[in-house]
Amino acid sequence: MKIILLGPPGVGKGTQAVRLAARFGGAHLSTGDMLRAELKNSTPLGARAKEFMDAGELVPDDLIIDMMKARIVQPDCEKGFVLDGFPRTLAQAEALAEAGIAPDAVVDLDLDDDAIVARIAGRRVHPASGRVYHIQFSPPKQADVDDETGEPLVQRDDDREETVRARLEVYRKQTAPLAAHYQAQSGLPYHHIEASAPIDEVTESVINALGG
Ligand code: ADP
Numbered sequence: 001m002k003i004i005l006l007g008p009p010g011v012g013k014g015t016q017a018v019r020l021a022a023r024f025g026g027a028h029l030s031t032g033d034m035l036r037a038e039l040k041n042s043t044p045l046g047a048r049a050k051e052f053m054d055a056g057e058l059v060p061d062d063l064i065i066d067m068m069k070a071r072i073v074q075p076d077c078e079k080g081f082v083l084d085g086f087p088r089t090l091a092q093a094e095a096l097a098e099a100g101i102a103p104d105a106v107v108d109l110d111l112d113d114d115a116i117v118a119r120i121a122g123r124r125v126h127p128a129s130g131r132v133y134h135i136q137f138s139p140p141k142q143a144d145v146d147d148e149t150g151e152p153l154v155q156r157d158d159d160r161e162e163t164v165r166a167r168l169e170v171y172r173k174q175t176a177p178l179a180a181h182y183q184a185q186s187g188l189p190y191h192h193i194e195a196s197a198p199i200d201e202v203t204e205s206v207i208n209a210l211g212g
């Protein structure tokens with residue numbers, strides 16, 4: 001199954017994407033994780049992306065589209081994929097369509113801003129694996145360390161409150177219009193899911209919407 005996960009930063013796309021990829025098979029493709037890996041490896045792409053990510057802005061379309069085009073043809077995507085954080089602009093959605101990649105379903109997760117800020121404020125990540133925790137809603141077994149490796153968890157640089165507000169603004173202006181874009185595509189199932197429930201309940205709602 002080829003699934004596009006839409007929704008504002010912090011709504012729970014990455015959390016649900018891991019579960020959906022496990023449930024339906026296929027790869028979890030997070031452009032945010034891919035960019036953070038480029039930064040960590042000090043690649044030219046990472047260097048170009050950094051200033052945009054630090055400011056909470058979108059990385060230019062051409063860079064993202066090239067990165068995603070190279071990733072989506074890898075063998076682990078043959079069985080399907082869950083796109084998490086891509087597309088984020090109409091140009092990215094059009095590039096995906098032009099590459100001949102048609103999603104089977106779009107899932108749009110929705111949450112109010114105060115709840116988003118609370119989710120992002122408590123988010124902790126294991127940088128090497130991309131595993132995501134929340135200090136209150138999804139805590140690690142032992143405070144501040146990754147369950148699998150015992151390595152320290154960190155807070156993302158762009159999860160500071162002032163950057164979060166900028167990211168929400170960017171989402172509203174540049175990404176939210178994608179909902180109407182996909183809703184207008186006949187024959188493409190579009191599911192709007194209210195994501196305020198606990199993690200397991202949201203997973204259940206999404207899997208039910210996708211037909212189990
Ligand atoms: P996104 O990928 O959309 O930015 P994440 O999946 O990283 O969002 O989730 C943001 C934060 O909210 C994480 O700390 C995660 O553990 C937490 N979270 C995700 N889904 C829920 C939920 N349904 N209820 C409470 N917290 C959640």
Ligand code: AMP
Nearest residue numbers: 031032052053057058059064085086088
């Ligand atoms: P995320 O991990 O999805 O919250 O993304 C973190 C940051 O990476 C965003 O704030 C953007 O700066 C950048 N980014 C991730 N995905 C995209 C995308 N599809 N288009 C542009 N920028 C992106």
